[in-house]
Structures are given as structure tokens and as C-alpha cells.
Amino acid sequence: MISQKHRVFFEVARQLSFTKASQILYISQSAISKQIKALEEYYKTGLFERHGNTISLTPAGKLIYEKLEAVQEIQNELHQQMPLLSEDFKPQVTLVLGASTTISLYILPPVLSAYLTQHPQVQLSLKNRNSENILKALLDHDIDLGIIEGINKVSQVTYTPFLTDEVIAVCSHRNPIKKHNLQVQDLYNIPLAIREAGSGTLAVLEDALVQRGIKLAQLPVRVRLGGTEALKNFVRVDTCLAFLPRQAVVKELASGELVEVNIKDFEVHRTFNFIQRKGTENNAPYKNFIQFMKRQYSKME
Incomplete structure (x- = not known):
């Protein structure tokens, strides 16, 4: 097992951020700084270079990080192989x-x-x-x-x-917008329901919009929902337009609960x-x- 100091170092090195490491490890930033300082004193060398609000690994830091990655792989292998020794x-x-x-x-x-x-x-x-x-x-x-x-x-x-999958625009069958063939510029005036930050669906949508010169922050986003099912259930009863994977709405499109909305020359594939x-x-x-x-x-x- 690696020491606490090394575990803290590994997370800071992986995130290249004391703040993010603190949030992940549930340790205060001051405690993380003490652990890193103790490790640097132990190895008698600096492990991070500070550049204003950012940090990077020194050559010594990179070496330790690579070795700790190898140690974690060995620990995982050991965890998997130890049961093989059991008579049961x-x-x-x-x-x-x-x-x-x-x-x-x-x-x-x-x-x-x-x-x-x-x-x-x-x-x-x-x-x-x-x-x-x-x-x-x-x-x-x-x-x-x-x-x-x-x-x-x-x-x-x-x-x-x-x-490869397709992300499509959909709305409730009661939404008047279903009757329109939209231009991508119309999205500036249509309330949207979208996925949460970190979602792959949201990421490919943002990329597709940028290719058309549109930033998501410029659009009238009414709600962000975590999970495809939550977003799908919301748009079924609301007047928002949503972008959802075609695979996720096959049944709803077939039953008529949701309607695919055509946006000219705007396709989202992932x-x-x-x-x-x-x-x-x-x-x-x-x-x-x-x-x-x-x-x-x-x-x-």
C-alpha cells in the first residue's frame, strides 16, 4: 500500500490542482500542502513548479507519478490474484x-x-x-x-x-413548434432543456453549435437535467426543445409522445x-x- 503522502501527491499530480485534489480527497488545501511539503523534504527536491494559479510537475515529480501509476496497477493485480490462493x-x-x-x-x-x-x-x-x-x-x-x-x-x-450515434432535436407532441422546419438561428428564440455539464451528449451539441458560429451560453437554456431519462421525461410535458440521442427516444417517437424537430443543415453525430x-x-x-x-x-x- 502506498503512503498517505504519496496518495495525496498522486491526486494533485493527476489533477494538476491542489483545489481539485482537496475536493476529491475531502482534505483541506492546507493539509494537502503539508503532505506535499513533507514529501518534497523526504525526497530533498521539488515536485511541483508554481506558475501563478497553475502548477506543473518537475522531472522528479513526473518520475514519482509514473512509478505510483505502476504501483497502483500492481495493487490491482494483487487484489485480483490473491483469491486464487484460497481453497474455496x-x-x-x-x-x-x-x-x-x-x-x-x-x-x-x-x-x-x-x-x-x-x-x-x-x-x-x-x-x-x-x-x-x-x-x-x-x-x-x-x-x-x-x-x-x-x-x-x-x-x-x-x-x-x-x-456512431445521432443526437436529434425533439419536443412534446403538444408543442406547436413541431410543425415548423427550423433554421439553426431560430435556437436563439426557443427555450431549451439540456443535459448537465460533463455529459457527452452536451459536449457534442456544443461542438456542433460552435461549428455554426453559436455559443451555447448565448441560447435561452431554461433547465439543465442530469441524465437522459430525466431530460426525456421533462420535455414530454414541457414546451422546451431538447437534444437527445436517437437511441434514447425510439419508443417515444414511435408512439407519438415526442416529435423529431427538423433543423435545416444542423446534424449532431457522436x-x-x-x-x-x-x-x-x-x-x-x-x-x-x-x-x-x-x-x-x-x-x-
Whole structure:
């Protein structure tokens, strides 16, 4: 087990922020500073360089951070392998996954069912969070494989393409706007309901708007809701326009509860990727799982 000082250093180095590390570890910033100072005294060298309100790792800091990453991997392997020594051990593979809301709710259930049918020795654990928090869970070693929207350009992570989805504008069937063919400029005058910060759906929407010269902050956002289901249920009874994954509203569009609203020359597409920590790509259970997922989903399309 690594020491408390090293755990604190690791989180500050990962976040490159004393404030964020303090919030994650539930430790005061002064306590974090003391731990870092003690570690610097122990190694007799500085670990961070201060640049006004930002920090960066010194060469010594980078070395320690890389070594601590390796230690965490060893700890995880040890945790998985120790049960093998037990006389009561029954061969079983445990896969710890994380996926963003759309994938967890609308894509994975039938695919996971098919996988478990063929692999009865596997036990699955799935965490459902928005894309930002799935990435954080991977870096924190809470999960070993994630599926998120887009690519966040994190150097410690490898990305493997999975599938492409579309985000569409929808409104209640009682909303008069359903009868109109909109221009993207009309969004300046239409109340919107959108996902919370950190959502992959929101991120791709913002990117698509920027490509048309529009900033989300300029639009009349009435409400931000955490989760696809919450947003879907809200727009069903409200006059707002919402942007939701097509996969999430298939039933509501078919029943007529929601109506797709056409916005001329404005399309929002997103790519989902498997994410893994670098160095774990050849882990056999996860490699096989990814291959199965891609084959199975291609059959469902």
C-alpha cells in the first residue's frame, strides 16, 4: 500500500490542482500542502513548479507519478490474484465496466445478456455515469474498461472506436413548434432543456453549435437535467426543445409522445469509444469482451 503522502501527491499530480485534489480527497488545501511539503523534504527536491494559479510537475515529480501509476496497477493485480490462493476459490472472471448513460440504458442490456449467456463464468459490474465521470473512474482505477462519447485526449488512455450515434432535436407532441422546419438561428428564440455539464451528449451539441458560429451560453437554456431519462421525461410535458440521442427516444417517437424537430443543415453525430488505461490493452478478458461487443452490435444494426 502506498503512503498517505504519496496518495495525496498522486491526486494533485493527476489533477494538476491542489483545489481539485482537496475536493476529491475531502482534505483541506492546507493539509494537502503539508503532505506535499513533507514529501518534497523526504525526497530533498521539488515536485511541483508554481506558475501563478497553475502548477506543473518537475522531472522528479513526473518520475514519482509514473512509478505510483505502476504501483497502483500492481495493487490491482494483487487484489485480483490473491483469491486464487484460497481453497474455496471457484474460477471466475470479473469485469468492471463503466459506460455513459446512453450506452448503459439503450445499447448494453441486450449485448451484455448475449455475452453472459456465452460466458457463464464471467461476473459483470457496470457503473452508469456521464462520460466525464467514467473517464475519471478509469483514471482512478475504479473501472478497467469504459465506453464514452468522443475522445478527451488524455495521454494515459487508449481509445478504440465502438459505434456512431445521432443526437436529434425533439419536443412534446403538444408543442406547436413541431410543425415548423427550423433554421439553426431560430435556437436563439426557443427555450431549451439540456443535459448537465460533463455529459457527452452536451459536449457534442456544443461542438456542433460552435461549428455554426453559436455559443451555447448565448441560447435561452431554461433547465439543465442530469441524465437522459430525466431530460426525456421533462420535455414530454414541457414546451422546451431538447437534444437527445436517437437511441434514447425510439419508443417515444414511435408512439407519438415526442416529435423529431427538423433543423435545416444542423446534424449532431457522436462516436462512442472503448477506453482503457495504457498498458492494459492486452488484458485477455477485456480484449475478448471488446471484440464480442463489436461483433454483437454489428448484428443488431
